[in-house]
Amino acid sequence: MQTNEREFRQCTEFLTEHDDFLVVSHIQPDGDAVSSTLAVGWLLSCLGKNYVMVNEGPIPRRMAYLWESEQIIDLSVTPLDHKYKHVIAVDCADFSRVGKTREYFAEDAQILNIDHHPTNDGYGTTNLIVPHAAATVEILFDLIRVLELQMNKEIATAIYTGLLTDTGGFRYASTTPKVMEIASKLLEYGVDGPGLSELLLEQMTLPQLRLLTRALNQLVISEDGKISWVTIDDEDMRLTGAIHEDLEGIVNYPRNIQGVEVGLLFKVIHENAVKVSLRSNGKVDVAEIAQNFGGGGHVRAAGARIEGTLEDIISRVVEQVNLQL
Amino acid sequence: MQTNEREFRQCTEFLTEHDDFLVVSHIQPDGDAVSSTLAVGWLLSCLGKNYVMVNEGPIPRRMAYLWESEQIIDLSVTPLDHKYKHVIAVDCADFSRVGKTREYFAEDAQILNIDHHPTNDGYGTTNLIVPHAAATVEILFDLIRVLELQMNKEIATAIYTGLLTDTGGFRYASTTPKVMEIASKLLEYGVDGPGLSELLLEQMTLPQLRLLTRALNQLVISEDGKISWVTIDDEDMRLTGAIHEDLEGIVNYPRNIQGVEVGLLFKVIHENAVKVSLRSNGKVDVAEIAQNFGGGGHVRAAGARIEGTLEDIISRVVEQVNLQL
Numbered sequence: 001m002q003t004n005e006r007e008f009r010q011c012t013e014f015l016t017e018h019d020d021f022l023v024v025s026h027i028q029p030d031g032d033a034v035s036s037t038l039a040v041g042w043l044l045s046c047l048g049k050n051y052v053m054v055n056e057g058p059i060p061r062r063m064a065y066l067w068e069s070e071q072i073i074d075l076s077v078t079p080l081d082h083k084y085k086h087v088i089a090v091d092c093a094d095f096s097r098v099g100k101t102r103e104y105f106a107e108d109a110q111i112l113n114i115d116h117h118p119t120n121d122g123y124g125t126t127n128l129i130v131p132h133a134a135a136t137v138e139i140l141f142d143l144i145r146v147l148e149l150q151m152n153k154e155i156a157t158a159i160y161t162g163l164l165t166d167t168g169g170f171r172y173a174s175t176t177p178k179v180m181e182i183a184s185k186l187l188e189y190g191v192d193g194p195g196l197s198e199l200l201l202e203q204m205t206l207p208q209l210r211l212l213t214r215a216l217n218q219l220v221i222s223e224d225g226k227i228s229w230v231t232i233d234d235e236d237m238r239l240t241g242a243i244h245e246d247l248e249g250i251v252n253y254p255r256n257i258q259g260v261e262v263g264l265l266f267k268v269i270h271e272n273a274v275k276v277s278l279r280s281n282g283k284v285d286v287a288e289i290a291q292n293f294g295g296g297g298h299v300r301a302a303g304a305r306i307e308g309t310l311e312d313i314i315s316r317v318v319e320q321v322n323l324q325l
Numbered sequence: 326m327q328t329n330e331r332e333f334r335q336c337t338e339f340l341t342e343h344d345d346f347l348v349v350s351h352i353q354p355d356g357d358a359v360s361s362t363l364a365v366g367w368l369l370s371c372l373g374k375n376y377v378m379v380n381e382g383p384i385p386r387r388m389a390y391l392w393e394s395e396q397i398i399d400l401s402v403t404p405l406d407h408k409y410k411h412v413i414a415v416d417c418a419d420f421s422r423v424g425k426t427r428e429y430f431a432e433d434a435q436i437l438n439i440d441h442h443p444t445n446d447g448y449g450t451t452n453l454i455v456p457h458a459a460a461t462v463e464i465l466f467d468l469i470r471v472l473e474l475q476m477n478k479e480i481a482t483a484i485y486t487g488l489l490t491d492t493g494g495f496r497y498a499s500t501t502p503k504v505m506e507i508a509s510k511l512l513e514y515g516v517d518g519p520g521l522s523e524l525l526l527e528q529m530t531l532p533q534l535r536l537l538t539r540a541l542n543q544l545v546i547s548e549d550g551k552i553s554w555v556t557i558d559d560e561d562m563r564l565t566g567a568i569h570e571d572l573e574g575i576v577n578y579p580r581n582i583q584g585v586e587v588g589l590l591f592k593v594i595h596e597n598a599v600k601v602s603l604r605s606n607g608k609v610d611v612a613e614i615a616q617n618f619g620g621g622g623h624v625r626a627a628g629a630r631i632e633g634t635l636e637d638i639i640s641r642v643v644e645q646v647n648l649q650l
Contacts (some may be wrong), residue, residue: 170495170508171522177512184494184505197496198606202581206546209582213541222533256527259535281523 004130008146011128014086014112015044015147021051022084026092027099031165031200034059035158036090036114036136038066042155043144048181051088052080055242056099060245062200066161067154080104087111089124091136092197093117114139134174137162156189160196164240169201195197212232215250215265222255229264247277255279258290262286262321266314269305278302284324329455333471336443336453339411339437340369340472346376347409351417352424356490356525359384360483361415361439363391367480368469376413377405381424385570387525391486392479393419405429409439414449416461418442439464459499462487466507481514485521494526535565540575540590546582552646553579554589556635580604587611587646591639594630599638603627609649617645 023040025033037053054073063069073080092098092115105111113124116139118131130139137159143203144151163183167175170183187193202214215230222228230250236242247267255263261283264318265277276293278286279301286302293316295304306313348365362378369376379398388394398405408431417423417440430436438449440462443456454465462484469476477621488508492500493507512518529537540555547553555575561567572592580588587609590602601610601618604626610625618641620629631638 057574059331083500123565171527173519174519175512175522175582177509178514180505180509184509186504187414187500187502193500194496197500202496202577204578204581205583209541209544209578213538213544216534216538216541219538225531252527253529253534256523256529258528258530268504 004128008143008281010126011112012147013046014126015047015049016087018086018109018110019049020084020086021049022080022087022101023051023053023090024087024098024101024162025055025294026097027056027089029055029057029059029091031060031063032135032137032162033091034066034069034072035091035162036140037069037072037140039140039144039155040114040164041068041071041089041155043140043147043149044157046149047147051266052084054080054101055105056101062156063161065199066158075104076099083109085109088112088114090114090140091116093120095123095303111178116145132176134172134176134179135162137166138182151189153190156186156191157196157269160186160191160193161200164193164196165200188299205246207241207243208246211242211246212250214240214254216253221254221260222318222322224325225257225259225275226261226325227264227316227318228257228262229266229314230254231266231268231314233268233310238317248251251277251279255281261325264317264321266310266317268310272309273305273307274310275305276303276313276317278304278317278321284321286321289317289320289324293317330451332453333468335451336437336439336468337472338372339435339451342436343411344374345409345411346374347405347412347421347426347429348376348378348415349412349426350380350415351422352381354380354382354384354416356385356388357460357462357487358416359388359391359394360398360487360490361465362392362397363483364465364480364487365413365415365439366393366396366470368465368472368474369481371474372472377409379405379426379429380548381426388486388632390524391483397418400425400429408432408434410434413439414436415439415443415465418445419450433471439468457501459497459501459504460487460491460507462491463504463507473512476514478515481511481516484509485516485518486525489518489521490525503594503612515580530571532566532568533571535570536561536567537575537578539565541578544579546585547643547647549650550582550584551586551650552589552643553582553585553587554591554639554643556591556593556639558593558635576602576604578604586650589642589646591635591642593635597634598630598632600630601638601642602630603629603642603646609646611646614642614645614649618642 025037041053057076058074083104085106087109111124112126114128116133116136120129133139214236219230251265263279267275280286285299287297289306290302293304293306350362366378381402383399403416408429410431412434436449438452441458441461445454458464539561544555576590588604592600605611612622613629615622615629617628618631
């Protein structure tokens with residue numbers, strides 16, 4: 001935090017000097033996006049400020065337990081009555097991630113950009129970017145301390161939620177000593193950490209488990225055991241009653257097989273287009289492979305939408321992975 | 326720790342006043358048992374004491390990375406040359422859990438019993454039992470501090486391993502603020518927490534995943550959606566090439582379905598005997614049900630070996646669960 005002292009000061013100035021804020025996070029919000037939105041809303045209310053929290057679309061149903069989550073306006077359902085001169089964007093790696101919320105940014109809007117993605121280009125008029133933070137809520141935890149606000153169980157629960165989801169339950173490489181120290185403090189506020197883990201990381205709906213089962217039945221592993229993949233098509237979705245978000249996590253099964261370097265999930269979009277998700281154990285840079293197909297991502301997790309037949313796309317992607325093995 | 330001051334003092338007296346120790350843990354050792362054994366060995370070596378670390382059988386192959394784990398003698402392979410007058414038993418909830426290691430206890434042996442199981446009856450001549458500790462390694466972490474020993478990365482890795490496995494990756498109800506605080510400190514010693522999570526909690530062998538797939542194909546859910554179960558027989562084991570320890574974790578899949586209160590795994594032992602594993606979300610006390618069938622366990626996790634045909638046993642167990650719903 002010492003190294004960011006200036007950014008934190010500018011951030012607190014932005015919050016204390018203005019009023020009537022629009023708080024936005026990224027499209028298809030995840031745990032960190034939703035929790036960061038709520039944390040900013042909470043600290044604004046502590047500062048006695050007016051604000052609205054919005055997102056382009058709905059927040060995941062699973063996060064309805066979060067304090068005041070029903071206050072996040074789904075702009076696809078409820079439009080706003082005016083544009084805002086002061087915007088706070090959280091967890092948005094680049095400006096396009098704010099989606100249609102930008103329709104409510106005044107032309108001369110000042111934007112406070114709070115984010116932890118290393119690729120964030122600082123699109124705000126004020127920026128608080130902490131690339132070594134595991135989640136945007138980690139930055140907000142520090143901000144709450146800087147503002148000397150007294151946390152409560154509700155806001156601690158939101159912050160724990162963001163940490164838990166962005167570190168895969170304290171399992172990703174981003175799990176630093178500081179993350180665990182913050183988690184410890186949040187539990188002291190009475191957060192039900194085990195309950196949140198169960199709800200957010202372990203619980204599956206029956207359609208979701210049926211979809212996983214169908215995917216596992218079709219699991220393929222390369223002869224050398226280094227690449228493994230599953231495929232999912234419309235029939236799989238229809239017969240199991242699964243929805244799009246149920247695809248999440250399935251690609252980890254091929255990736256987690258002992259000896260496998262890259263796990264893949266091929267999701268048929270229509271007869272001539274496939275979405276591929278790539279997961280690597282670190283040896284192969286799957287971002288590079290995804291980029292070759294017009295997609296993007298990180299070294300260990302990337303994706304692309306590719307035109308062509310399933311069979312053709314599988315062989316092309318597997319070939320590219322093999323080049324790096 | 327304050328409340329246990331006397332126990333900690335007696336424990337350090339036991340360690341400092343004697344020499345030539347036998348360090349034992351429970352049969353079929355898990356992560357906490359292995360790590361606790363190694364942690365005690367390490368602190369004895371720091372104190373300049375002679376000791377041997379033993380177990381009735383082998384330690385899990387997955388834990389071979391642990392510092393000096395190859396020094397834990399598998400008594401089923403290598404007998405000892407004398408009996409020991411000073412025994413340290415770690416993570417053994419009752420005396421029978423030490424298994425055949427007791428063959429090497431001198432008749433007048435003094436036993437130091439270090440454990441975190443609330444049901445531990447204090448079978449030692451000296452006892453350090455901390456029922457609110459998430460794992461025995463948590464007690465040993467405190468003991469190392471009391472002894473003012475300087476921890477290193479290797480021993481921190483062992484302690485992290487015990488915490489990780491006994492809390493299901495910081496997910497069980499035992500995950501207290503203190504657990505997270507200790508984890509934070511251990512990461513500061515350079516422990517590769519994410520790597521350990523991957524190795525111990527995420528990685529699966531191909532036979533293990535094939536077995537899971539076969540089990541999920543046979544998943545049944547009760548009409549009211551509150552009980553779900555899978556069955557595994559010899560053919561499943563044979564066709565997938567899975568081994569006994571691959572069964573671990575499978576019962577969580579039926580249990581983790583949204584709405585399910587009790588998940589069950591029926592493992593056919595032979596045509597007239599079945600081992601049932603029961604997992605509850607807390608509403609149903611599965612220990613009570615297991616006891617009715619001659620087994621035992623905890624409120625949320627229990628097991629029993631039952632004589633009878635698979636079909637008959639399924640209906641009897643499901644009936645018992647239904648009585649509590």
